[in-house]
Amino acid sequence: MVNLVVLSSQTHRNVRVATARSSGDYAAVNAVGVIPREFQRLLAHYPIFFTKSTDTGRFEPAALLGFERHENLFLVNDRWDAVYVPLQIQRQPFSLIPRRSDGAPANPDGLDVAFDLDSPHIQTQEGERLFLDDGQPSKLLQSITSMLATLVSGSTEAYAFTGRLAELDLIEPVRIDIEFVDGSETKMQGLYWIAAAALKALPAAQLADLRDREFLEWMYFQMASLAHMPALVARKNRLLTGAAAAPFP
Amino acid sequence: MKSDAALPADPQPIRRILVVGGGTAGWITAGVLASRYPQRGEDGISVTLIESRQQPPIGVGEGTWPTIRATLKQIGVTETDFLRECDASFKQGSHFVRWVDGSDVDAYYHPFTLPVGYEERNLAPYWLEDPRGQSFAESMCFQSAICSRALAPKQITTPEFTGLANYAYHLDAGKFGPFLQRHCVDKLGVRHMVDEIVRVESKDTGDISHLVTKSGEALAADLFIDCSGFSSLLIGRHFGVPFRSQKDVLFIDKAWAVQIPYPADDTPITSVTVATAQSSGWVWDIGLTTRRGVGYVFSSRYLSDEGALEELKNYLGARGDLSPDLSYRKIDINSGYRQEFWTRNCVAVGLSAGFLEPLEASAIVMIELSAKSIANLLPSCGGGMRQAARLFNDTFRYRWERIVDFLKLHYVLSRRTDSRFWGDNRARESIPDSLREGLEYWRNHCPWHEDFSHREEVFSAASYQYILYGMGFRTYPAPWLLNDRDRNLAREKMNETAQYARALTASLSGNRDLLSKVRRYGLQKI
Numbered sequence: 166m167v168n169l170v171v172l173s174s175q176t177h178r179n180v181r182v183a184t185a186r187s188s189g190d191y192a193a194v195n196a197v198g199v200i201p202r203e204f205q206r207l208l209a210h211y212p213i214f215f216t217k218s219t220d221t222g223r224f225e226p227a228a229l230l231g232f233e234r235h236e237n238l239f240l241v242n243d244r245w246d247a248v249y250v251p252l253q254i255q256r257q258p259f260s261l262i263p264r265r266s267d268g269a270p271a272n273p274d275g276l277d278v279a280f281d282l283d284s285p286h287i288q289t290q291e292g293e294r295l296f297l298d299d300g301q302p303s304k305l306l307q308s309i310t311s312m313l314a315t316l317v318s319g320s321t322e323a324y325a326f327t328g329r330l331a332e333l334d335l336i337e338p339v340r341i342d343i344e345f346v347d348g349s350e351t352k353m354q355g356l357y358w359i360a361a362a363a364l365k366a367l368p369a370a371q372l373a374d375l376r377d378r379e380f381l382e383w384m385y386f387q388m389a390s391l392a393h394m395p396a397l398v399a400r401k402n403r404l405l406t407g408a409a410a411a412p413f414p
Numbered sequence: 415m416k417s418d419a420a421l422p423a424d425p426q427p428i429r430r431i432l433v434v435g436g437g438t439a440g441w442i443t444a445g446v447l448a449s450r451y452p453q454r455g456e457d458g459i460s461v462t463l464i465e466s467r468q469q470p471p472i473g474v475g476e477g478t479w480p481t482i483r484a485t486l487k488q489i490g491v492t493e494t495d496f497l498r499e500c501d502a503s504f505k506q507g508s509h510f511v512r513w514v515d516g517s518d519v520d521a522y523y524h525p526f527t528l529p530v531g532y533e534e535r536n537l538a539p540y541w542l543e544d545p546r547g548q549s550f551a552e553s554m555c556f557q558s559a560i561c562s563r564a565l566a567p568k569q570i571t572t573p574e575f576t577g578l579a580n581y582a583y584h585l586d587a588g589k590f591g592p593f594l595q596r597h598c599v600d601k602l603g604v605r606h607m608v609d610e611i612v613r614v615e616s617k618d619t620g621d622i623s624h625l626v627t628k629s630g631e632a633l634a635a636d637l638f639i640d641c642s643g644f645s646s647l648l649i650g651r652h653f654g655v656p657f658r659s660q661k662d663v664l665f666i667d668k669a670w671a672v673q674i675p676y677p678a679d680d681t682p683i684t685s686v687t688v689a690t691a692q693s694s695g696w697v698w699d700i701g702l703t704t705r706r707g708v709g710y711v712f713s714s715r716y717l718s719d720e721g722a723l724e725e726l727k728n729y730l731g732a733r734g735d736l737s738p739d740l741s742y743r744k745i746d747i748n749s750g751y752r753q754e755f756w757t758r759n760c761v762a763v764g765l766s767a768g769f770l771e772p773l774e775a776s777a778i779v780m781i782e783l784s785a786k787s788i789a790n791l792l793p794s795c796g797g798g799m800r801q802a803a804r805l806f807n808d809t810f811r812y813r814w815e816r817i818v819d820f821l822k823l824h825y826v827l828s829r830r831t832d833s834r835f836w837g838d839n840r841a842r843e844s845i846p847d848s849l850r851e852g853l854e855y856w857r858n859h860c861p862w863h864e865d866f867s868h869r870e871e872v873f874s875a876a877s878y879q880y881i882l883y884g885m886g887f888r889t890y891p892a893p894w895l896l897n898d899r900d901r902n903l904a905r906e907k908m909n910e911t912a913q914y915a916r917a918l919t920a921s922l923s924g925n926r927d928l929l930s931k932v933r934r935y936g937l938q939k940i
Contacts, residue, residue, distance in 0.1 A: 217571040218570075218571075219569075220570070221570060221934075222571045222931070222935055222936070331938060331939065336940065337940060338940050
């Protein structure tokens with residue numbers, strides 16, 4: 166269970182965050198929500214699809230990490246096996262929650278920084294401090310706060326992006342059937358991608374609008390990212406054949 | 415030289431369609447025709463709808479049948495817009511309360527999802543053999559569990575017009591017409607006129623040549639569609655096609671209707687039409703997103719207007735819904751339908767064609783079926799009109815007869831004895847022969863596909879199974895027609911149904927919750 170508390174410079178003056186952070190429980194997922202601003206960096210490692218939010222039904226961009234529930238093939242020996250880690254993972258165990266009280270280091274959007282008090286990353290002896298002796302936020306906390314702010318604005322951008330794409334019928338469902346090296350099969354459902362044929366047929370004015378809003382660029386990043394699917398399958402195959410310990414080249 | 419066979423009797427092309435009346439019937443028909451034949455102008459057809467705006471819509475046709483989803487999709491509206499703009503909610507069937515013996519535990523469901531295994535095998539005999547303490551609808555259909563908990567038939571992630579359980583809608587008829595109108599006019603190129611028709615002009619052949627309006631315009635057309643409601647302007651007043659009253663079979667002839675506000679913004683919305691039997695009819699109770707629509711349809715032969723109002727108030731009072739602010743509206747119901755619906759170059763759709771009590775929400779589905787049939791049968795030229803009319807009339811006479819049978823079934827199976835209304839409903843002379851013969855047959859044979867002769871039945875064998883076995887009718891199939899293979903299959907399917915019901919009730923959100931989410935986020939097309 167997550168024990169979420171609002172971060173306070175008074176109460177949590179001596180809290181430290183483990184430096185050599187394992188990805189832990191947060192990473193036991195087969196897909197993670199991402200924002201368009203990180204597409205360019207995600208493009209180096211992950212296939213980026215769309216999934217539907219179970220809460221709102223809206224499309225959200227997500228990086229695919231594995232094929233089964235809780236299967237993260239980028240987690241090798243509890244270490245993230247890729248140069249770039251999605252912001253949603255990096256930010257853990259911190260998050261922003263709607264402000265309820267004052268006196269906490271909050272960003273200007275009326276949100277408070279909160280964290281999971283029970284997270285193994287939160288310590289008092291070792292690791293990096295969140296606050297300096299005078300109660301000012303440390304470099305680490307500053308970077309966490311800015312990361313969280315990026316995610317909030319990025320999520321607004323993501324919904325504007327997917328909302329427009331859905332309106333233009335530029336998102337289509339995709340069914341992925343994969344047979345792994347051991348003969349086992351998986352059928353992935355609930356994944357969507359860019360409807361490339363519809364994009365090609367899009368009238369010039371709508372295309373220009375997508376370009377002007379940077380959406381077109383993001384769409385191409387996403388389409389290009391699908392080239393990582395064979396690599397993801399290869400990760401799984403290595404796991405199945407017992408070669409999992411070898412880090413991905 | 416061309417052979418005679420290639421020369422049509424009347425080469426006049428059928429390209430100008432005029433719909434008379436702008437209620438639910440008018441706009442559905444215009445929408446279906448205009449979306450099916452999207453070309454306008456030189457290369458296509460014209461669809462014009464004229465309405466007088468003299469009469470307010472009857473506005474009690476708030477229940478639909480699952481066909482409405484395909485119809486809306488065909489017309490080209492989105493489910494999100496429809497749900498939002500018509501205050502619509504999800505309807506998953508009907509709940510019949512106190513119809514069998516009037517006791518406190520007397521209630522059963524008629525869900526929209528087909529009985530389990532229905533596509534492969536008739537498993538009803540095996541439920542009858544061993545119901546395991548469960549009602550037919552519970553044993554054979556997972557949807558009963560969803561309905562009884564007021565859950566939604568889908569999730570926010572489920573695409574538009576698809577469901578995890580079969581569903582239709584409850585809608586605000588006063589908003590549905592204007593909603594379709596906007597789409598038909600803006601997107602489908604339907605021409606809309608507000609004017610009153612004062613005269614009908616005929617050709618020598620007897621066909622209508624044009625309608626003259628109050629403002630002096632002459633509206634010529636090749637096909638006239640009469641959606642003028644109870645006034646039945648063309649089929650009734652002009653052509654004088656006789657009306658076949660069904661009042662000797664279906665005794666309902668009046669209704670009191672009232673709108674009930676929800677006590678709170680988060681009051682659950684029932685996902686079925688609740689039909690509660692009374693002394694001389696029954697009360698409908700329909701939940702929209704903004705209010706409930708409640709009404710008592712009754713027979714004036716057995717109950718006075720005042721008596722009926724009193725019973726309706728008792729119904730409301732028992733639920734804590736009674737308040738002095740409520741305004742009750744009286745509606746006359748003339749059960750029956752025209753002897754024919756398509757005559758010469760005129761076809762009637764909606765109330766002008768006929769009306770029956772709303773017990774199984776047949777009004778809007780008949781409009782949809784009529785519109786679809788007209789679109790399918792639409793002749794290229796006048797010479798084809800007679801055959802199209804004959805086919806249409808045969809099909810729809812059959813459909814009205816079957817609906818009458820099916821509605822009557824609910825009364826015939828009742829064992830209520832609290833008034834003459836119920837007793838007389840079981841009198842042999844009030845039961846159509848076709849229904850009597852059906853009931854005789856079903857004594858030893860569970861209703862099945864071949865019992866009904868048409869490709870598209872309004873009420874299929876599944877509906878008959880739900881009503882018959884929901885109301886405690888017993889079928890005794892011959893033992894030599896039953897076997898262990900099907901018996902085991904039935905057992906298996908019933909177990910699966912129970913499991914599926916458990917899984918869905920754990921994962922589906924409330925009808926109200928989902929509708930609120932749709933209002934906020936919309937549903938995705940895919």
